[in-house]
Amino acid sequence: MEPISDHIKYLRPHLLHDSPRSQVVRCAFRDSRGGGSETQRCVLKFFPAELRSAFEREVAIYRLLSESKDDRLRYARPFGFGEWTNAKYQQVIGRKITPLETTSTNRVYALMLEYLEATVPTSNISPELARSVLSSLESLHKLGIVHGDISASNVLLLPDVAASESAVWIDFSYSWTDASNKQRLLERDRAIKYFAGLVFYTRLPGWSNCP
Numbered sequence: 023m024e025p026i027s028d029h030i031k032y033l034r035p036h037l038l039h040d041s042p043r044s045q046v047v048r049c050a051f052r053d054s055r056g057g058g059s060e061t062q063r064c065v066l067k068f069f070p071a072e073l074r075s076a077f078e079r080e081v082a083i084y085r086l087l088s089e090s091k092d093d094r095l096r097y098a099r100p101f102g103f104g105e106w107t108n109a110k111y112q113q114v115i116g117r118k119i120t121p122l123e124t125t126s127t128n129r130v131y132a133l134m135l136e137y138l139e140a141t142v143p144t145s146n147i148s149p150e151l152a153r154s155v156l157s158s159l160e161s162l163h164k165l166g167i168v169h170g171d172i173s174a175s176n177v178l179l180l181p182d183v184a185a186s187e188s189a190v191w192i193d194f195s196y197s198w199t200d201a202s203n204k205q206r207l208l209e210r211d212r213a214i215k216y217f218a219g220l221v222f223y224t225r226l227p228g229w230s231n232c233p
Contacts, residue, residue: 023088023100023102025102025103026132027053027055029053030052031053032049033049033052034050037119040120042070042123043069044122045067045115046068047119064134065136066133067135068111068115068122070131071128072124074131076196077103077195079195080133080194081103084097084133084194086166092164092165094160096189096191097191098135098137098192100133100136103132103133105129106130111132138180138190142177143174143179143217144174151179151188151189154187157189158191159210165199169197170198171193172209172216174216174217175193176192
């Protein structure tokens with residue numbers, strides 16, 4: 023995971039999420055190196071200067087994920103990270119988006135991630151999708167990562183792939199690495215109860231402490 027290139031031009035920013043902790047913007051981008059003209063899409067996640075520790079924690083988690091060879095680990099791939107001046111940040115997001123509130127007016131921190139065409143889980147998802155969510159969570163735990171913010175809003179479901187491979191975890195700003203198996207078991211139990219609730223407490227084979 024490398025610093026975001028200064029050769030990238032951002033186009034058509036669109037606000038996806040805004041909170042005191044972070045701001046998420048979808049946009050197109052073009053890398054001008056080598057005369058490239060191909061336009062791709064990405065997500066830019068911005069942190070205010072006061073939450074530098076959350077930004078650094080998420081960068082560290084993505085680096086750890088990138089080193090894993092586990093095919094069951096599904097997450098939005100990072101393109102890079104950076105520390106931006108407020109002027110560059112406002113230039114990228116444009117005038118239609120209200121700038122992230124911060125008491126420090128000269129810096130924001132940015133994560134650049136792949137943009138995924140996906141949906142979030144709703145009520146009555148299938149047992150296969152729930153198993154996909156939990157299987158991917160187990161892979162995180164085997165790396166020693168505790169996600170820390172289990173909710174349907176932090177899972178994306180990819181279309182046009184097998185249900186068993188469709189769940190993608192996002193938002194690692196509350197995550198940490200912990201060798202304690204107790205913490206992982208508590209998180210796993212919470213996830214099982216949460217996503218089992220989305221399938222109306224359907225018993226999922228292989229998950230013995232499902233409600």
